[in-house]
Amino acid sequence: MHWKKGKVNRDAQGNMNYYKDKAALITGGASGIGRAICEELGRMGAAVVVTDINAETADEVASSIKAAGGRAEAFKLDVTKKRDVEKIVERTAKKYGRLDFIFNNAGIAIIGEVRDMTPDLWKKIIDINLMGVLYGTLAAYPVMVKQGFGHIINTSSQAGLYVVSGSTAYAAAKHGVVGLSTSLRVEAADLGVKVSVICPGSIKTNIINSSTMLKINKEDFLNKLPYNPMPVDKAVKIILKKIAKNRSVIVLPFGASVMWWIHRISPGLWLTLCRFSMNYMRKLLREK
Secondary structure, three states: OOOOOOOOOEOOOOOEOOOOOOEEEEOOOOOHHHHHHHHHHHHOOOEEEEEEOOHHHHHHHHHHHHHOOOEEEEEEOOOOOHHHHHHHHHHHHHHHOOOOEEEEOOOOOEEEOHHHOOHHHHHHHHHHHHHHHHHHHHHHHHHHHHHOOEEEEEEOOHHHOOOOOOEHHHHHHHHHHHHHHHHHHHHHHHHOEEEEEEEEOOEEOOOOOOOEEOOEOHHHHHHOOOOOOEEHHHHHHHHHHHHHOOOOEEEEOHHHHHHHHHHHHOHHHHHHHHHHHHHHHHOOEOOO
16 A cells, blocks of 8 residues: 555544654564554554564564454564574565654663673664664665655664763663664755664663663662653653654653753763662662
């Protein structure tokens, strides 16, 4: 099915119609923010291509979208395999005659100090969190340039904007995603392609629970987190509204925005706060 290029429209109630009849490819679409994006896009009338390393759960997401009256299909995808990423992008563009959105969302978390990190762990987080985003971007970009429109949305983190204690490897990869996205946005603008980067702070997903923690008592760490995460469905509604407005850097919730401003206004103060945070984190260490 080939659809005509659409514009941003709003119905009488002011609800966005921006995603209706658009083709969207999402990596890491089986859980967390990725899953919520898939489901919300399905409700908005987009054709959703759910991809994830976990094929069974990706199928469940696509099935739930179709059961609710939406359009979706699911594929297993390891974002660290460049050619596999290229193939799914090519397939999506060919089937729908266009590629309106790619959400490079797949990612993992490894929490702990650099002195406890092995080269293999560094490679794992860089391969998934940075190279996986790069592969998706490089596959989708020429397709979108050729068709003259499209939007690349990359998921980074608050850790991609400022220092975050005890997550150096994670922050290194996520800073790379921010740099890739904001720089490409300038190059792509006159070619008709939009680029945005999502930098979430505390969102209620399973990423922390499923993260690798090095010499940290996970139960203590989770129980002593000093904030309540934003519900993922609420976060995704905000994210999609800001994407429709073509925002460059999307930071949420409010607390993450405040921390970003503190970092920019007073980097010295932020580093002092991070040192206190690092000392607090070390109290949760568990020698193995």
